[in-house]
Amino acid sequence: MARKKNSSAEVTGPRIRAAAQELFARHGYAAVSMRQIAAEVGVQAGALYLYTPDKQSLLFDMMRDHLAELLDTHAALPECADPMAALEQFTRFHIRFHNARSDSVFIAYMELRNLERANFTRIEAMRRSYEARLQEVLERGRAAGVFDVPDTKLAAFALIAMLTGVNTWFRETGRLSLSHVEDIYWDMVRKSVGG
């Protein structure tokens, strides 16, 4: 019996997640009900509760998994001893990772306001941990005399906002390839830190 429940949850889980993500991105978390998510998946509302205790958990898990994937994928990149190479790697990685996940990125920013306090604290800690990696690169470059950055924390915030902004305008069908966009942004990032 327990086994049947598990395997059913395993099959339906990713579909529930995908449906919730699309509905949250389109209408916003507060406007979407568990009933609507169930209807989108084609199951009874009750079936959702085999997968998740409530809508808040669904949102939190979505944001946590997005940030966990971000941190893990970034951590798996080759080590760059040279700060300039590390900054270029971060720049190109950030643009590509976020561009491929625009719904998750939109939700991760827009729905922070709908996280319960304890959940917000955990999500913020993950986000800070990602920002700290860029800050570490900037500090390394500053110590090596390669970068001229008066405040590495603010510079990390500024660069991440600039790079995530690609999501708001980039279209695959536009005049530029993503790789060309990366080149242009990398040129600005490098210069902005005096590199």
Place this chain on the structure above:
Amino acid sequence: MARKKNSSAEVTGPRIRAAAQELFARHGYAAVSMRQIAAEVGVQAGALYLYTPDKQSLLFDMMRDHLAELLDTHAALPECADPMAALEQFTRFHIRFHNARSDSVFIAYMELRNLERANFTRIEAMRRSYEARLQEVLERGRAAGVFDVPDTKLAAFALIAMLTGVNTWFRETGRLSLSHVEDIYWDMVRKSVGG
């Protein structure tokens, strides 16, 4: 009779606008009903319709007025013939204007998806017109040999995203004053365009 209606709408209008803005920012446009807005203002739902034909108009007017104020305030700044001075002026203006209106900025980004097509087109045109002003400064600086910018359109997108990002982390009570933050961002902006 018409006069009475008008004067009542004039008194209540700003309060309706303020209540709607706060509710949209907190819960999202799709999750907020006209009835909730009326309750927040302390009037009957019917009274809202003296002021606005529907919720979509309320959202559109809010975004249009935000962008109109942005364009007008920017246009009223002193002329800067020198491209470097013009870029610094834009940088400091953008940070201050947006930081003082975080709810409007949040709504203007997040609720684009909820604008009907004709409304979206008008809002996008206003936004493009603002971006074009920064692009014009960058082109002027490039023509004068002061800036090294391979793509002025992308550079304008990148800089605006970077500067608006201050809203996501800046707090009046934090370690830095807004004017110090402006200095740090201006240093990065100037360098990023090779200035």
